[in-house]
Amino acid sequence: MKDSPRGQERLTPRDRLLFTVAFLVPPRFTPDRVRRDRRYRKLDQRRFIAWFLALPLLVYLIFVVSPFLQAFFYSLTDWTGYSATYTFTGLDNYQRMIEDDKFWDSTVNSLLLLVLAPLITLALGLFLAYMVNVGGRRVGGGGGGGVPGSRVYKVVYFFPQVISIAVIAVIWARIYSPTGLLNEGLGAVGLGSWERESWLGGEVAVWCVLAVLCWSFVGFYVVLFSASMSSIPGEIYEAALLDGAGRAVTFFRVTLPLTWDTVRTGWIYMGIQALDAFALVDVMVPEHGMDVLPSYLFEKAFRDAQAGYATAIGVALFLLTLVFALVMMLVGRRERVEL
Template identity: 30%
Template sequence: MERHKGRNRFLVLCILPATVLFFIFMIVPTLNVFRMSLFERGAYSPTETFVGLGNFTTLLGDAKFITSMQNTVLLIVVVTIVTFFFALVFAGILTREKIKGQNFFRIIFYIPNILSVVVIAGIFSAVYKPENGMLNSILSMVSGETVMILWKDQPMVIVSIIIAMVWQAIGYYMVMYMASMSAVSESLYESSSLDGAGRVKQFFQITLPLIWTNIRTTLTFFIISTINMAFLFVKAMVAKGMADVGLSFMYNQKDAGLYGYSMAAGVVLFLFSFILSALVNRVTRRDVLEV
């Protein structure tokens, strides 16, 4: 009995520091954001005026905020679909097909993920440069005439951000799916081949169902991280106000001294990401297949 109590005390002492730090630096600030969203406060003013849901009422009628949320949703949908499509296709090819240098391709595809957003923004800014950027130069060579597309201006700015975000994320998820696909028994593919199933049919009927748990988990994390990554790419790549997303709108309001209004935007984004994650988990729920 004493040994059992001693073990429990040891476990409590192990998790107590992390629990206290999590409460101080995560729970308390989050609750404070909800509290501040109900007040009107200036940048350097210590006084607060309670406005209740006034900030949220104003926010839902703010055309700039609605546009920023539309951009956020667009990036989440398009970047997620394109990234996961190519990550699964590349993972399937490199896992099932006998290609020399598989480890080399893993490293090459994974490199963008270890680069900082600032470095990636610098690379793509050079690629998108109107005068002598690589993209316009290639299009000029193909078309036979000078092409001067302003990739980081309207209406191409969202497309440019999508390309950069997809390029950054594909390799990471490809490597994760390759690890899952490698665990699928080769005998399943051999049996299905005897029954006349081709590569595509095997992919949809064997590979996807058996790695679905991994896909579902990474999908939830990716959607949440896309909200943050979209903000980082917008801040690092494009001029202010050219393509706002939810988080950049929130920071712009904070910089303008509208702290309560900024916190209201943060609360809406928090609830949006929470509801979206719960919805994705609900929609992608499947029975776990075991072999």
């Protein structure tokens, strides 16, 4: 090895080959010439990280990345999904998708759920978690304490999370039925004119699905935000109280900034759940009542035997999810608040 004009050692082609071999083989097979080199320690660290991550990355590439690439390929074909033969059609499926009114109706429904479901669910989760953890009586002249029985409230709020989404869909389908609890309840309080023959068909169907989606997930965020709020030192609430801050000011100036990272993560997760409302719509909503992108994809792939077109819809759904996650990560980025 020769010193360069800048005082740095330059690797010869043979040395590069030796270091490459040393990187790929176990340490005990490392050539002595490489082992004595002062740069071997850094290479050894990188080799350990690379070998440690090799198997998980291989599994991820095979079972996650590979299906995405295959889906994009099949979206360029007329594959039916039930045969091994197909014809390459280029961007015809995407052109058809642009001209498909039912696809756009499904997209509008998915976007409506994407925008409103996280907003409503997280707002309710934050409010309920704040009231359960901080909104009780004042403790010892200090900040707010939790309401009596706060643990029971958390269990009650979280209960829908332990129920299968299919069971939830069946229960609410009965509630929304013409002779269900909703119509019976409206009639009992003198609002019989509000009764509907079909709550899960027409324009109100998406709002009914939105209500069930929010109800089924709000308990999860109550528990999640409660855990985040419990990590906030009580002295901060005491200082806010001494400064004359009320509950609303304390929430927006103390609690929300200190739980913002959790809120942002929850927003992304809830948005993905809203886009993936297939099970809820497929079980609860009657056929042709309404569609979201996953249910329309299922219809084209398994009922109409148009797997090529369905994978094109899947690519559109993937891009929509990706854009949503990136936008939320950029918009929600802020300086970390240190306690």
